[in-house]
Amino acid sequence: MKIIITKNYEELSKVAANEMAETIKSNPKAILGLATGGSPIGMYKELIRMNKEGEIDFSTITTVNLDEYIGLSGEHTQSYRYFMNDNLFNHINIDKKNTYVPNGLAENIEEECKNYDAKIADLGGTDVQLLGIGNNGHIAFNEPDQELVAGTHLTGLTEDTIKANARFFDSIDEVPKTALTMGLGGIMKSKKIIVIASGEGKAEAVKAMVNGKISTNMPASMLQMHRDVVVIIDEAAAKLL
Numbered sequence: 001m002k003i004i005i006t007k008n009y010e011e012l013s014k015v016a017a018n019e020m021a022e023t024i025k026s027n028p029k030a031i032l033g034l035a036t037g038g039s040p041i042g043m044y045k046e047l048i049r050m051n052k053e054g055e056i057d058f059s060t061i062t063t064v065n066l067d068e069y070i071g072l073s074g075e076h077t078q079s080y081r082y083f084m085n086d087n088l089f090n091h092i093n094i095d096k097k098n099t100y101v102p103n104g105l106a107e108n109i110e111e112e113c114k115n116y117d118a119k120i121a122d123l124g125g126t127d128v129q130l131l132g133i134g135n136n137g138h139i140a141f142n143e144p145d146q147e148l149v150a151g152t153h154l155t156g157l158t159e160d161t162i163k164a165n166a167r168f169f170d171s172i173d174e175v176p177k178t179a180l181t182m183g184l185g186g187i188m189k190s191k192k193i194i195v196i197a198s199g200e201g202k203a204e205a206v207k208a209m210v211n212g213k214i215s216t217n218m219p220a221s222m223l224q225m226h227r228d229v230v231v232i233i234d235e236a237a238a239k240l241l
C-alpha cells in the first residue's frame with residue numbers, strides 16, 4: 001500500500017483528483033469505479049473544475065458505482081444514483097448512458113446482481129476503483145462479517161452504518177436497511193484502488209486497514225492483498241499510524 005498523508009481534506013481532495021485524472025488522461029476510454037459518501041465530494045468538485053477548464057475529458061469515459069440502497073429510485077435525493085448525478089455527472093461532459101449504478105428498485109435482485117457483474121466483466125473490469133471506508137471498516141456495503149461475498153449481492157446494513165448514514169436522511173427510520181453492493185471480488189479485480197479517508201473518526205479503521213490482521217471482520221484489511229493500492233488520508237485520519 002502506498003500511503004499519502006495530506007494536511008487536510010482540501011489537499012486530500014486535490015491529490016485524489018490528480019490520481020484519478022492521471023488514469024483519465026492516460027486512457028480516454030478508462031473504466032472508473034466510483035464511490036459515494038461524504039469523503040469523495042471534494043474530489044468530485046476538483047474533477048468538475050478540471051473538466052470545465054479542459055484539463056480532462058469524460059466524453060469516452062465509463063463509470064461503475066459500488067452500491068445502491070434497496071427501495072430508493074434514482075430520483076430519491078438520498079439514492080446513490082441521485083448523489084452521482086448531483087455531485088458529478090450533471091456537471092461534466094460524460095454520457096450518462098456510460099454511467100452504471102446498481103438498480104435498487106430491480107424486481108429480480110438476483111438477476112440485477114448477475115447482470116451488474118456481467119456488465120463489469122464485459123467492460124474488461126475497472127481501471128481504477130475509488131473507495132471510502134466506513135467507521136467500522138466496511139468498503140462499499142461489505143460490512144464486517146464472518147464471511148464476505150465475492151460478487152455483487154444484496155446485503156443488510158449494520159446498526160453502525162445505519163447510524164452513520166442517518167446524517168443524510170431526515171430521520172434514522174428513513175435509512176434503508178438493505179443495499180446492493182459490489183463484493184470484495186469485484187473490488188479486488190480493479191487494476192488500481194484509491195482509498196480516501198478524512199477525520200479522526202476514521203483513524204481506527206485506517207489503522208486496521210493498513211496495519212491490522214487480514215480479516216473479514218475488517219473488510220478494508222483485505223486491500224492489503226491488492227498489488228496497487230494508494231491510500232490518501234489527512235493527518236487526522238492518519239493519527240494512529
Ligand code: GLP
Pocket residue numbers: 035036037038039040066067131132133134135139140141161165
Ligand atoms: C457508506 C458507503 C461507502 C462509503 C462509506 C463512508 O455507507 N456505502 O461506500 O465509503 O459509507 O462514507 P463517508 O465517506 O461518508 O464517511
